[in-house]
Amino acid sequence: MPDVTGTLEYLQKLALYESEKPYWCFLPPHDGFDPDVERVDNLEFEDHSDVHIRDIRDLKHAFKINDCGFEVVSHHSRFSSFQKPDDVAQYRAEADQLLKDTLDAAFVKSYDSILRRNVPFQRNQMDLADPLHTEGPARGVHNDITYDSGPEVINRYLTDEERSLFLKPGYRFRIINTWRPLVPVLEDRPLALCDSRSVDPEDLVPADRVAPGRFGEVYYLTHNPNHKWFWLNKQTPSEPFIFTMYDTKDGPHARFCPHVSFVNPLAPKNAAPRESVETRSIVITKE
Template sequence: MPSVQATLEYLQRLPLYDEEKPYWCFLPPHEGFDPDTQRVDNLEFEDHSNIKIRDIRELDEPVKIDDCGFEVLEHHSKFTRFDEANQVEQYRLETEELLKERLGAVHVKCYDHRLRKNIPHQRTEFDLNDPLLREGPARGVHNGELWNISWAAFFFESNIWCLDITYDSGPQVINRYLSDNSLEQFLKPGYRFRIINTWRTLVPTLEDRPLALCDSRTVGPEDLVAADRIIPDRVGEVYYLTHNPKHSWYWLEKQTPSEPLAFVMYDTKAGSHARFCPHVSFVNPLAPEDAAPRESIETRSIVITKE
């Protein structure tokens, strides 16, 4: 198939952000708080249309995670749906084995996952401890993890909230989710730490809201804007992307469950290789009207390899 022309949502370049850091607060329900009238963020996005997104299948050479920040894996999961919490836990372990094999890792810790479905979510409260919680596609081109949740009442335990990934917050994620024994064993010269996202469709052929990935070699430092993600007991960070016509975008047309995407969100190794990968889902202009709503599962893992 030819490349598609699509609309992507970028963070605006506002003078406000020269004086005030972008932020988004996640607040638990409390008396007097009305999420429909009280703003909890200062984020302003803008649509950019006619963005060329090239099909990975058309490329002469396979994409590699160290070169551009992402690649397509070949892997058949034992799980096609998630109805029980144990299935999610087993999928995390399966992901750890996949990344060990593909990246030659000496240790992998899958510390988080997200289930998403592109349907209206009508609910007044939900539990973020629920491993089967379904969310909608995340907003805005970003590097790191986002929650796309309507402002309703929610419950949480602080230890299940994961920091978003920037060069500053990456070490905090590593320190928080690795055991003391793992830190003692690997946090020393000679080891490379990466935070890797795997993204797998749960529909047989994905056409609705596929994922677009940006070649990190086309992203300049001035394109990245760090934003705070504020929760009651800590502040994390995520990078949003501002528009630059130099960005090169890619997608995997008609992605199947046996073709998970892997992309890097953080890397301790310095150099010219890819150390992050902005990404976002988009409205596919080639999708038929009766396309199955996008369902997906993504994981986030700390991957340790020898340098």
Template sequence: MPSVQANIEYLQKLSLYDKEKPYWCFLPPSESFDPDAQRVDNLEFEDYPDIQIEDIRELNEPPKIDDSGFEVLSHQSKFSKFDRADDVFQYVSETEELLRERMDAVYVKCYDSRLRKNAMFQRTQLDLNDPLLTEGPARGAHNDITYSSGPVVINRYLPEDIQKKFLKPGYRIRIVNTWRTLNPVLEDRPLALCDSRSVDPDDLVAADRIIPAHVGEVYYLTYNPKHRWLWLEKQTPVEPFAFVMYDTKAGSHARFCPHVSFINPLASDGAAPRESIETRSIVITKK
């Protein structure tokens, strides 16, 4: 199928953000706190309908992570569902090996994973450390790491001996996400990725992401008609995305990749709700 016209959710360009940094608190419910009833952010998004999203399958040349910021991998996972925490841990190890081989890495550390399903969740308790915790699709076009939070993440998750070995000239450190559908054929809420070459620095707005353990920082994307969006129609589990969130190597190559899910106008009636798993990894290669 050709490109689709669909809605992309962007962060609004509010004067509020000139004096107050955007933020979002991801906090578990408690006796005195209900995140469904109390405001936990100052994020205001706006819908841009009729954004053209190109089908990667129709490109003459497949996108590459160093150029566009993302690419489609070919990989068969041992896991199609996750019933036990150990399934997630094994998937993390599998992902580390995949990135080690694909990127010719000398070291890979997957420090986070996330299960998602396009569904409404009614919960009275929430364990943020549960590897089987399932969330809904993330809101707003975003990049999970900023130029400020990248070094913080690297220092937080790399063991001291690894830092001494690789945090020096001659090595390149990237934070790379993978994203894999768990649906046999994905129709509902697929992922759209923005070619990093079409993004101006001023389009990215830093926002705090607050959880009980620490404060992180992400970029939200504001609208620019230059943005080039792409997706993979009828994506299958053997076609995971890999996309870069941060890169210590300076230059004109891709160093980030904004992304967001969208409502697919081509989805068939009764299409199964999207289920997916994503990972975040520190990938070290020789320069």
């Protein structure tokens, strides 16, 4: 198994964050404003180049979302690329059915999806409401939901009828990400996943994430040598990750899953740039 020593980007432990909450704004270009030139965040990261990242290729069935917060599932999608918005809508429905079947869920609802590609972006406009909008790899070790923002996301995207059906004792709510490469074999910028049972509460730093029409809170992580990191060498599109971003169930299991992409030291120089698709879904199961 090709375990690797990789470089991961962690949030710095700055005195600034004692008086100013970390934030990041995702703003489209407009007259007089270029987000590629003008700063839209106060995030300061630092590289840690000695992080052991364990390959789970031969052990992938031993890692379960109910224990460590992530797992690899076997699933063939009808989509390897996205040409029109309806392709994304159909893929999200496909991913939700995967989660429903895998987790024996009573209800699944995708509320977001993201296309990513590891190439330089030079653009003078972007439409964040466009399902085909494509972003680069996300920076910094992070978890996209916090214990405070999780209930807000659930209330925002469930209808009144759905809330009346499920917001009651006997149901477990999770927000789960499905993450799939779109290249035949992923070598460039694979995803590293952290077992959150190895994370101390002091490692988690809440940060505001602001976009037009949307406001959320995420966790960035500061470095801790006790973090346990994993990856899937030569991941294929039929081996998507599912991982937890928020979980209402108390217990010793992983209730979230920090993650970040990294530069793969085993990738050949001519490796295809990483392309991936991810969905975010509210998953409700019976307790």
